[in-house]
Amino acid sequence: LNYGMPEHTRQMLNSLSAADIAHLLESSPPRQRSILWKLIPVEDEGDVLNEMGEEVRQFFIDQMNIQELISIFEDQDVDDIADILQQLPKQITYRVLDSMDYQNRQRVEEVLAYPENTAGGLMNTDTVTVRKDITVEVALRYLRQHNSLPQPLDQLLVVDRFDQFQGAVPISDLLTADPSTLLADLIDHAIQPVPVSMEDTHVAQLFEREDLVSAPVVDESCHLLGRITVDDVVDVIRDEAEHSIMSMAGLDEDEDTFAPVLRTTRRRAVWLGINLITAFIASGVIGLFQETIDQVVALAVLMPIVASMGGIAGSQTLTLIIRAMALGQIGKSNTTWLLTREGLVGLLNGLFWAIVVSAAAMVWFDDQTITLVIGLSMVINLVVAVLSGAMLPLVLKSLDIDPALAGSVILTTITDVVGFLSFLGLATLFYT
Amino acid sequence: LNYGMPEHTRQMLNSLSAADIAHLLESSPPRQRSILWKLIPVEDEGDVLNEMGEEVRQFFIDQMNIQELISIFEDQDVDDIADILQQLPKQITYRVLDSMDYQNRQRVEEVLAYPENTAGGLMNTDTVTVRKDITVEVALRYLRQHNSLPQPLDQLLVVDRFDQFQGAVPISDLLTADPSTLLADLIDHAIQPVPVSMEDTHVAQLFEREDLVSAPVVDESCHLLGRITVDDVVDVIRDEAEHSIMSMAGLDEDEDTFAPVLRTTRRRAVWLGINLITAFIASGVIGLFQETIDQVVALAVLMPIVASMGGIAGSQTLTLIIRAMALGQIGKSNTTWLLTREGLVGLLNGLFWAIVVSAAAMVWFDDQTITLVIGLSMVINLVVAVLSGAMLPLVLKSLDIDPALAGSVILTTITDVVGFLSFLGLATLFYT
Incomplete structure (x- = not known):
């Protein structure tokens, strides 16, 4: 595909639908993308752009001049035109609108008047x-x-x-x-x-x-x-689902899989930076107990277990509640039931795994105090973790913060802090 | 809703569509569920069951006898009948099929002959x-x-x-x-x-x-x-998306939000147990370096930072690649490009955050060796993390293991082990 034979590739592109070409472009690294784009017949460019994710589309739009943009909007559906226009700078939007005939322009402006994430932004004006x-x-x-x-x-x-x-x-x-x-x-x-x-x-x-x-x-x-x-609704469902998955890892749902190195590095750095703050807070907590660790070095060996089990238990609850919220299953009438259920689940799992971990710690270090300390702190951290996991999405939502994005970072901070604090704190209490 | 006034509730239920009733049942804790179910007119029960998630449906099916089941299948679409039948024990399926007239029975058996997750399992046989x-x-x-x-x-x-x-x-x-x-x-x-x-x-x-x-x-x-x-396809898309989100937390996509305490505890316990193994492996690695930690307690304070930054960087790549695979964007022709890109991103972010973390460590502990050690191990762990995050889904897929389910556990094991090993290993090298 990459070398030579543009005529052959051109023929292949002609046999594909606009959606397939868009998919091919999205699956190609940047250099091949530009080569392929030049082989697409001009009259198909609009259709192909419509089928693309926002970020990849931006890549191509950035390389076009006004005349090319205007020609692309011919024969497109009103809602698709509005979609692309929303990605363009204001000034260019006006120039494109100026180029349209009165009726089309009015229709597009009508759709543009509604926010993108409402029924108005999704609708098409061609009805029978x-x-x-x-x-x-x-x-x-x-x-x-x-x-x-x-x-x-x-x-x-x-x-x-x-x-x-x-x-x-x-x-x-x-x-x-x-x-x-x-x-x-x-x-x-x-x-x-x-x-x-x-x-x-x-x-x-x-x-x-x-x-x-x-x-x-x-x-x-x-x-x-x-x-x-329904085809536009399917896109909403897909976007919504990807938003949940991607934002849990601090990524954008429109993220281009084949974005270049520097852009990718910069974006990921932001998320790593936010998480570094979490990590330093956890380290700060450990730092408070340096003397205790100095006395009993086994504490340093076991302390990640308590924190990590809390993180896992909390994120299970967090995921479940975020999904239930997305499905519209959570209301005033059932939150109490849910919180009670989660609290009990945390307690039971806390007790069960406290016994398992304590037994393992006893075998490993043959130290009764450490066995007791890790068991107690497991119970504390698991209960706190599932309750935080259940309450965080509700609290964040009421503050208008996206739980899928912020939930896991905040939860990890809580489970790390409570995990290290309860484990090392109890150890300090028992050993000194 | 919960207390008294069954007549009033019955009237409200009559004014709702089957889908709304199903949603209401799914959003209710177990006890309310049973009360509400009894108020639904028998002739609507089939429609309501059709609109439910599998696990909640099982809850109601378990309480029915054969006669009730048979009456529910009257007037249902062939693919919906097949869907529910697949949830029943074999013996009951046969008895329900026996109760149908010849033509219907043949149609249902035709759909049942195809695996649930294929076009055959999705299709309806009523065509014009x-x-x-x-x-x-x-x-x-x-x-x-x-x-x-x-x-x-x-x-x-x-x-x-x-x-x-x-x-x-x-x-x-x-x-x-x-x-x-x-x-x-x-x-x-x-x-x-x-x-x-x-x-x-x-x-x-x-x-x-x-x-x-x-x-x-x-x-x-x-x-x-x-x-x-398309309505059945929308369900596939939603299920697929939920599967990715839920299985990352070790949950099933059909998981009932309002499952009772004991069932929830047991299920979550499995996932916690799997992750506990990961945590013990990480602890084992730390255990190898107890003497070094005993010498320099600051190592215990800083070691979670290296491991956690690796985990974050790796899971970003993992999420991106799993999504790209689900969208069918990954093939032989572009994996090399992707791995190279991820390697470079890991290296650049590793270098950048190594400088930041080293500076912070220098200020905190005023120790040149620890500054050098944490910087080096950050670079190593971030590069390993993103490369593992990129390769894991491909490897797991080729082994026919679901990357969304197993990916994050294995990745965490890798980033924890490499994080602690590189940090404490280098420290041992430099300090002794």
Whole structure:
């Protein structure tokens, strides 16, 4: 692929879909990326950009001039144009908007007016609307007049002459109904419109729960604004899931797998720096007990066990609660139950592993005091760890801090500090 | 909700969709769950069970007798029945199958014949098929004869009289075409059938990439077997994402948030036990250097820093590579590039943080040897950590071990051992 034969590669690229080309570019290191990009036909560039992750897209957008950008936006869906425009500097956005015809420009500006992470930012404005007083036959004739219909078409949206949303008629009902049936009689009242300000993660939960393919979007006074389709919702679900996974390691969900060395180093350094503070706090705690360690060096050998078991137990609870919160399972009525459950689980596991670890310590060092100290501190640290793991996400959420990002760092600080403090503290108490 | 007023609650439950009731049950502690379940109308129980996570579903299934189970399967989709049957003991499955009429039984057995995590396990057998030599008008008349059509209906599947798949006609094209057009002329050749043995995660990638709503499923000789719909694919994506997040903490993706104390304790204990082995290995390494620590107690204070920074750096790389593998971005052609990049990132971050940590150690302990030792071991551990983080998922995958589950435990073992070994080993070298 990399050397020679551009003609051959060009042919191969022509046989791939835009999504496949985007995937190929995302899976290539920077140099190959630029080579491949030049081989893509100009008219396909827009489609390929649409299918890409934000960071990789930025890489290509940065290399384009205004004229190239403008040509890319031709023939794109309104919501996709809005998506890309949000990545551009303000000034360039204005120049691109200026280049569009009036109708398109208005549509794009409408979508841009809503925050990216709401129903408004997800919606598309190309809908097929009908009046409720027409028959199935008329509706079918009306549809036939279109050259193409927006995809996927699973329902016709019924509005009045003020564009007020009246209901939706599933296409499958339209196809099985008698031609003389009025659309008013086919409206499926289970189909509820989505308010334009609904958060995108809530939209995703709604689609998942109700198995939707598309959903109408309305403003506060129930005017139809557009519709959301399941393909965009799938992206929201994927992004949300990646956000949880990536931010636990201090990474961004749009992170380019093949980002160059220096950019990667700089980004990771930030996270390492934050964690270094945690590590120094833990060291500070150990530093308080230097004299005790000097007396009983076995303490230094065993102390990481207490801290690390606390970290593991806490992160299990943290993960479970973050997921439950994402699924909307946590409310006032069940937090007490959950905290009690976690506390008991921590206590039982603390007692069990305290016995195991104490026995091992007894065999290893043949010292009753150290056996007692490590057992006690295991129980303390495991209980504190699971309770912190359960409460941290709730506290962080109420402070509007992302628990997936900050949770594990704060939790590790707590489990390290409590682990070293209880172990070395108890040891100091018992040995002196 | 919990006390009294069952009539009131019953009314509220009647106004909720099956998905909402399932969500409510999943968000309730065990006791409320049983109370709520009794208030659900028997005819809705099947729908509610379908919308639940596996573990919570098991809770209710365990309490049912055969007759109740059989009644629940009435009016359910074939793939949903198959899903639940897979959770039942073999003997009960046979008795439920016996209770079905011949046609339904055959359909369910067909789906059960395919592994759960393949296209065959995901598919539904209710499809609308047509011949390619009929006109649009005839096709519409044919559709109108149905009482209801399978949802979502985005395409008609064209087969010959041997049920060989011939292509698919998008409904939107059917609606805009002239009534006299032959379906043969409307077949969209971009729509490719999915082989029945395709892995479910690949099916999900295909749906995501091509923005599909449904896809036909065929066997090796291209016979149409059924179709997969996007709502089931959304579940696969969600499950896959949850699997990654949950298994990093040693949890199961179907884990019931409100599982009782004892079951939770037992499950978590397993993961804590595995991690305890890691912790003891690390302690063993420290134990080798007790004499050195006895000489210079500052080593005990600083040693967790080296190990923990390695753990963080490694887990960043691990997370990135696991995600890239899930997205299908990693192949032979780019692993060398990635390993080189990660090695360089580790080296640069190692050097940078070595300077920072050394400076801090110098200020704290005013000891040139310890400054040198911690700097050197930081560089060693960070390089080893990122390279292990990058290679581990590839190695584990080739051994058919889930990297999300085993990756972090093994990585921690490596970074702890290398961290303590390099730091205390170098210290021993320099101090004696």
